[in-house]
Amino acid sequence: MPLRDAAQSACVSHAFLRSWRCHPNLNFTEETLRLKQSARRKNGAIARCFTMRVDNIMKNHSGIDSCKVDTHRFNHWLQIAIAPGIEEVTISFPEHCKTKCSFPCALLFGGCGNSIGHLHLTDCAFRPPVGFDCLRSLAKLHLYEVCTTGDELGNLFSNCFTLEQVQLISCSELISLKIPFWLEQLSFLHVSACYMLQVIEINAPKVHTLKFYGNPVHLKLGESAKVKNLEFNLSKNSSVSYAITKLPSTVPTLESLGVSSYSEINTPMVTDKFLNLKCLRIYLCGYEAFSPAYDYLSLVSFLDASPAFETFILSVNQKDVKHGSVFGNASHMRQILGHKHDRLRKVQINGFCTAKSMVELTCHILENATSLESLTVDTRRADVRRCSIQRRSKCRPIPTDMILEAHKALTAFNRYILERVPPAVKLNVWEPCSQCHAML
Structure with a gap:
């Protein structure tokens, strides 16, 4: 090989070697x-x-932050990988192990863990001992299918003053979760599918977003806690009814609320108020447990309980179209008098159907929301992907009876609601796709 070519190859090789040694x-x-x-x-x-x-x-x-390896040499490799200066550690243990592998917390002592800003563990046991002060720069903690207790997380929290985000998913040993007041930087908490959990206590002053999915828990907020955004779903429970009866007194600082429900009863009338609630998103997924006789008009309870309401988004995804249709029964349309929603400006209904109570709810909003600026109605299921001509993709296939229901819903809107829309309200009606969901 000529000397010039050899020199060029050597430069490339050294550059590649340096790049590989520092690959994150x-x-x-x-x-x-x-x-x-x-x-x-x-x-x-x-x-x-x-x-x-x-x-x-x-x-x-020179450094590694992500590895998925066999367990018999894992501690040896981690001892090499977790060195002073490392900033992110993401570890996924083998799923086929009969028992959970335990993350070796001892490797973080001696200053090795003080530079870690993001710790993401999957499928293992995580047992921080008393006096654990090894993650002083930790900002993000993600635990998925990790065996750990509330006391062990308390040992971790005792010195994690820089913690900003915590996500706990499918942590089966977690019974009580306490977020102490000294976590002054913590703003985001996500707890999902921790089915043994009974209590969540939040005292950190800057936790503004809480996402919770699982069985009902006792939620306790300290005097300094000010949760403003909440998203939750109670498995096999009436999430909407729980929200309106429990949350006004439990989370009085709420400004945005997202509720998903797979099993619902009619929303009760209550006297407590969401004094600060401005945005409400309700997602009703109508599988077998969802009652076809659900009264959508009962959601007026939420409007009445929220004097500062500005945005209301209702999404309905019914598997079986079974409800009392407005067709042939429109002569006795119910009205709820004496209710004004002066600050409601934006309303969106995804999965609008021919249910009489849904038509009644829409008419009620149009007649009582004096500051309404826009109304968006989508007659298809809430989870249907829209087609794109440019990308040449198609809408998600749906059964014929749902396509028929979407076309009937459009007819119901035009017949019973369209003429009630004030001229000043911007109206958006999303019809069934003419290419993918046309009636033959």
Whole structure:
């Protein structure tokens, strides 16, 4: 090889080597290491080769924050990987293990964990001991299917003064979760599918967003806590009814509320008020547990309980179209008198159908929302993907009876609601797709 070509190759090789040694993400699998089982290479040989190659890579790499590896050499590799200066650690343990592997917290002592800003653990046990003060720069904590208790998380929280986000998903041992007041930077808390959880206590002053999905819990807010945004779903429970009866007194600082429900009864009338609530999003998913006799007009309770209401979004996704249709029964349209919603400006109904109570709810809003600026009505199911001509994609297929219901809903809107829309209100009506959901 000529001297000039050799020099160029050497420069490229050194540049590539430096780039590889500092690459922030490495994912070790049999496929990425090109270890394929053959007649001559049995499982034991693959495991030995896998370990040897990973050992070699880890010893020559200056830093690593993501690895999915076998467990028999895991602690050895982590000891190499978690070094002073590392900022992000994302670890997914093997799912096929019969028992949860335990994250070696001892590796974080001696200053090795003080630079970590993001810790994401999956499928393991996480047991911070008393006096655990190793994650002083931690800003984001994500635990998915991790075995840990409230006391162990308390040991972690005791010195994580920079914590900003916490996500706990499918943590099966969690019974009580306490967010202490000294977590002054914490603003976002997401707790999902922790079905043993009974109590969530929030005392941190800047937690403005809470997302909760699971069984009903006792929610306690300290005097300094000011949660403004809440999204929740209670599995196999009436989430909307729970929200209007429990949350006004529990979370009085709410400004935005998102409620998802798979099993609902009619919304009760209450005397408590959401004094600060400005935006409400309700998602009703109508599978087998959702009553076809649900009275959408009962949602007026929420409007009455929210004097500062500005935005209302109702999304309905019914699997089976079974309800009392407005057709043939429009002569006895109910009206609720004496209710004014002076600040309501924006209303959107996704999955508008021919249910008489939904037509009544829409008419009630048009007659009593004196400051209404826009009304958007979509006659299709709330989860139907829209087609794009430019991308040449099609709408999500839906059963014929739902396509028929969407066309009937459009007719119902034009017949019973259209003439009630004030001229000053901007009206948007989204019809069934003429290409994908046309009636033959």
